[in-house]
Amino acid sequence: MRTWLYKADTQLSPYVYISPFFILFAVFGLFPLGYTAWVSLHDWSLLSDEHSFVGLGNYAELLADPYFWNALRNTLSILALSTIPQLILALILAHLVNRPLRAKTLWRLGMLLPNVTSVVAVVVIFSQLFGRDFGLINWLLESFGLGRIDWQAGVASSHVAIAAMITWRWTGYNALIFLAAMQAVPKELYESATLDGATAGQQLRKITIPSIRPTVIFVVIVSTIYGLQVFAEPQLFAGGGPNGIIGGPDRQFQTLTLYMYEHGFNRGFEFGYASATAWVMFGLIVLAAAVNYLITRRIRSSR
């Protein structure tokens, strides 16, 4: 009896210990995912009791909708405008903080501050900076005689404004992750590089980046996933009201999540259609992560 229980304990306990996560994931992760797939095959309006089966109809309609492609283009454009500068800035920042500095902890903690700020607060402040009539940036531009920019109205200008918010919020966070990886790089490498006369920039390119490759891959993929799902920034940038849902009257900054939200929570609450959008997004994100992985894996070749 004892030995049997002992055996069961050693073999089962680990599974029981790790089960809470998987049970919760099944309930709140897998089930909704599967259910969403089921809903996406129906003409499923929240307010009506009838949910008729339409097969892949929602997907066909989605792929034929120019507004979907518009939202995809906007999302990719905002993603590129935010992720690339954000990662480069984060690398440089981490590299700078990784050098001998006074009050190290202060600088490192400071980098996390933008990230702990509520996204709503960030957007409210940035929306006022980018305001058309009373915004600080336009006031500056005008005082240099450059004229005003209607940030929300333009495609490029609105993407830049939204990307600025994302970059501001996530640069420090990514820098800290890079920093953690950089601390593990052997100091001797830098010492000998310094002796050989390598500059800080050369050390960053030739030693640091190749050494922290797995972390770079991780950060690129996580930022891409986040960037493809960006929602609060464009929604709040329009300042509430109907424009927040369609991303400006010309849909100039409607992202994929906003597109999904528009169909799910406006326009008759078409949950079937919104679920189809969610699944297409899921596919796109998996694809983007795979492409990212393949590209970033090639970093080594720069060594």
Next chain:
Amino acid sequence: MRAWTRRLLVPIMVTGLLATAACGSDEQPTGNEKITLNVALFGDFGFKPLYEEYSKAHPNITIKERISDYAAHHQSLISHLATGSGAADIEAVEIGYLSSFTATPNRFHNLLDLGAGSLESQWLPWKWQQGLSTDKKTLIGLGTDVGGMAMCYRTDLFKAAGLPTDREAVSKLWPTWDEYVATGKRYKAAAPKSYFMEASGNMFRAMVEQAPTGVYDDADKLIVDSNAAVKKAWDLTVDAIAADQSAKLAAWTPEWSAAFGKGTFATIVCPAWMTAYIETNAKDAAGKWDIAAVPGGAGSMGGSHLALPKQGKHAQAAYDLITWLTAPEQQKKIFKATGNFPSTPSLYTDPDLTGFSKPFFNNAPLGKIFTASAQAVQPQHQGPKQGDVFNTIGAGLGRIEQGKQSADDAWKQVLSDVAKLG
């Protein structure tokens, strides 16, 4: 306890606890002694002092209020209705969403079954009708306020532009919308750096809401493409945009709020509830604002109902509360506090209401103006996606304002977007 049992049991218990915690419990009190009624609103309806009064008379009733913003409130209401739990006992529904519920009324208590039929005469006939389901057999909500329209304007900007400032004379400037736009052209000629109106969308909406039929016909069919009144409103609005009269502000944005105080525009279509927003956003401009008649006669813009979702367990108690909250006496108190105009015509002859004025609006007789406006409203049928249709057309006007499209292209896109809504 032996070590192995602890190692095995603790995780099992933890898992179990997590599972039960996720289920939670919201048991209702048995018996009739203590009842808590939840009220869910968008924005402040001015009900707070009334709850205290009501609880004094009904010591067994506790009232809890939760307020979210307009869109979030209605979205969570709809998801709560769809999932069958989470809705408050009493939910406010704005007219833009009400028509989607009257088309599918089965998720609400029928107020006629609870005895509302005898109260019908309290309300404006059209306000009562709006709360009825399409087949007229179910009453979903009791009316709170109505959005009788007027035109709020800045006397200082009018003076600077050489226009009359007295509200009688101002009203005479624009018996029709054509004359309103013509006045706008005069205004722009005298004050080219300032704007005549805050946004063209409001003007368009006011014109359509004044027409006998709007974006839907009586059979809930979309008639944006065939209703001449809609096209006329569109064309005139486009005319105003072309004359650079609109400050191109999107409602409810920070820029919009700031513009009230800075005085960048001279007029705004002003349903009764709008007066509260002007007062909060333009604190420094007290006395500079005034109220004149709206062009084109009268119409209603906005207004809400109080409805009882079927999920609510205390239907009778909730019904008693909403009949009290929407009774004339209470509506009058709310009007004085927040500016939300009563939907109960018995008040329209009450000197206490008709004589009401506010120093902020240069002592304009708010009571008199909005009474006249509410009484003149011709009811218009509202369809299931009323709000979305207006938003779609508003986006089209926005594209013209932002210089993205010509008026013709914008109209074509509006028609195809609206057709997709149907």
